[in-house]
Amino acid sequence: xxxxxxxxxxxxxxxxxxxxxxxxxxxxxxxxxxxxxxxxxxxxxxxxxxxxxxxxxxxxxxxxxxxxxxxxxxxxxxxxxxxxxxxxxxxxxxxxxxxxxxxxxxxxxxxxxxxxxxxxxxxxxxxxxxxxxxxxxxxxxxxxxxxxxxxxxxxxxxxxxxxxxxxxxxxxxxxxxxxxxxxxxxxxxxxxxxxxxxxxxxx
Amino acid sequence: xxxxxxxxxxxxxxxxxxxxxxxxxxxxxxxxxxxxxxxxxxxxxxxxxxxxxxxxxxxxxxxxxxxxxxxxxxxxxxxxxxxxxxxxxxxxxxxxxxxxxxxxxxxxxxxxxxxxxxxxxxxxxxxxxxxxxxxxxxxxxx
Numbered sequence: 001x002x003x004x005x006x007x008x009x010x011x012x013x014x015x016x017x018x019x020x021x022x023x024x025x026x027x028x029x030x031x032x033x034x035x036x037x038x039x040x041x042x043x044x045x046x047x048x049x050x051x052x053x054x055x056x057x058x059x060x061x062x063x064x065x066x067x068x069x070x071x072x073x074x075x076x077x078x079x080x081x082x083x084x085x086x087x088x089x090x091x092x093x094x095x096x097x098x099x100x101x102x103x104x105x106x107x108x109x110x111x112x113x114x115x116x117x118x119x120x121x122x123x124x125x126x127x128x129x130x131x132x133x134x135x136x137x138x139x140x141x142x143x144x145x146x147x148x149x150x151x152x153x154x155x156x157x158x159x160x161x162x163x164x165x166x167x168x169x170x171x172x173x174x175x176x177x178x179x180x181x182x183x184x185x186x187x188x189x190x191x192x193x194x195x196x197x198x199x200x201x202x203x
Numbered sequence: 204x205x206x207x208x209x210x211x212x213x214x215x216x217x218x219x220x221x222x223x224x225x226x227x228x229x230x231x232x233x234x235x236x237x238x239x240x241x242x243x244x245x246x247x248x249x250x251x252x253x254x255x256x257x258x259x260x261x262x263x264x265x266x267x268x269x270x271x272x273x274x275x276x277x278x279x280x281x282x283x284x285x286x287x288x289x290x291x292x293x294x295x296x297x298x299x300x301x302x303x304x305x306x307x308x309x310x311x312x313x314x315x316x317x318x319x320x321x322x323x324x325x326x327x328x329x330x331x332x333x334x335x336x337x338x339x340x341x342x343x344x345x
Contacts, residue, residue, distance in 0.1 A: 166205075185204075192210040199215070203222040 007033045015040065023048075031055055034062075041083075042066070051077045053096060063106065073099050082106075090114065097121050097141075104128065108151075112137075118144045120165075130154050139163045142187075147171045153196070158183075164190050177201070206230055206249075217241075231256055238285075247271070259283060263290045268316075270294055288312045292343070314341035 005025050012021065013035040021034070022044040031054045034040065038061055045067040053074035056062060063085045065078075070089050075096030078084055084103040090113040100107065101124035110123060111133040120141040123129060127150040137158055142165040149156075149172040157179040166188040169175060175194045180202040191197060204223060209215060210232040218231075219241040226245060231237055232254040240262065247269045253259055270291075286307045293316045 186208050188205040189207040189210065191212055192207050194209075194212050196214045197209075197212045200209075200218060200220075202220055 006030070009033060010035045012037060020044070022046075028052070029055055032057075034059060037061070045070070049091075050074075053077060054079065056081050075099065076101070078103055085109075087111070095119050095122060098124065101125055110134075117141065120144060121146070123148050127151060132156060134158055135160065137161055140165065140168045142166045142168060143170075144168045145172060149173070149175045166190065167192070169194060172197075204230060207232065209234055212237075226252065228252060229254055253283060257282065257284045260285050261288045261290075262286065263288070264294070265290065265292060267291050267294045283307045284309060286310055290314045292316050292341075308336065310337055312339040312341075313337060314343075316344055317342065318344045 002024055004023055007030055009030055009032050011030070011033045015037040016039055018037050018040050020042040021040060024046050026045060027047050028050040029045065029048060029052065031052050034056065040061055041063040043062060043065045045065065047069060048067045049069050050072045051070055051074055053076055055074060055077045056065060057076050057079035060080065060082050062081055063083050067089065069091050071091050071093050073089065073092055073095045076098040077096065078100045079098055080102045082103060082105045085106045085108065087100055087107060087110040090111070092112050093114050093116070095115060095118070097120040099119065099122050100110070101121050103126050106128055107126045108128050109131045110129060114136050115134060116136050116138050118134060118137050118140045121143045124143050124146045126148045129148040130152050138160050140158070140161055146167055151174065153174050153176045155177045156175065160182055161180055162182050162184045164183060164186045168190050170189055171193045173193070173195045175197050177199050180200070183202050204226045206227040206229045208230050210229060212234050214236055215234050216236050217239045218237065221241065222244055223242055224244050225247040227249045228251050231252060234256050236258055237256045238258050238260055240259070242264055243266065245264050245267050248267055249271050287309050288311065292314050295317055
C-alpha cells in the first residue's frame, strides 16, 4: 500500500493469506491495526518513527517488524508477539515497560544503539534471548531481563550501565558471564537464580 | 548493594568488586561454588553475607570497619565447611553479635579488629564445634 498513511483499529484483520505487509508512507501505526492475520510474518515500515502501546501485542505469528527509523516504542508494544525473532531498532531512544515481554519462542537478538533506559519488564520471559546490544544504556530497571537467556549460554556486556534495579536478571539460567565496567549501584536480587553465572566483571 | 543480588548463583566461582564499599546481607546465599572473593574496598557489611557458601576458603576484607549485626556474621544455621581463614584487621562490631562465626569446621586462622568480645563469638552450643580447629587467633585491639 504505497500511498497509505493511516489505518484504523483492526484495519487489517483476518487476512489469513497475507504473508508480508509494506507501508512505505506510514509514520506512525495505530494500536491493534493488525489483528489475527495468521500468516503475516514480515512487516516493513521504512519511515515509521513510533510504535504506540500494544501496537503489535498478541500478534503471535509476526516474526519481523522492519522499522529502522523508529524512535519510540510504547508499553507492551510487542506483548506476547511470541514468534518475533529479532528486535533491532538502532534509532530507538524511548521504550515503555513490558515492550517485548513474552516474546518467548524465537526472540534471540535485541539491539538498541541509542536507548539509555531499559525499562521495567522490557524483555521479561524472552527465554530464547542470547545476544543483546545496548551500547548507550545507563540504567536497567526492575525485571528488565527476568527469565531471559535460558536457551543457550549468554555472555553480556553493558558498557555504560551505572544502575541496575531489582530482579533485573533473575532466573537468567544460562547467563554465563556479564561485564559491567561502569556499574555503581545494584539494588536487590539482580542476579539471583542465575544458576550458570560463572563470573561478573564490575568495578 | 542491597540484598540477594547473587543468591542461588550455583556456578559462580569467583567475584571481584574492587570499588564496592557497602553490602547488605544474603547477597551470596546458596553460591555453592563460590571459592574466592575480592572486595578490597568494602567498609560496611550487613550480615549474613555468605549463607551456605560451602566452598569458600578465605574471607579477606582488609578495609572493612563496620559490621552491623545482631546475629550470624557470615553464615547462619548453614556451614562454611571450607573456610580456613578470616582476615578482618580493621573490623569492629557495631552491634552485639551473639554467634557471628556460625559453623566453620575448617577454620584455622582468624584476625579481627574488634575492641570487645560478646558472648560466643567463636562458637555456639547446640552440638556443633564450630571453630575447634582454630590455630591462630589475632585480636590486636582486644
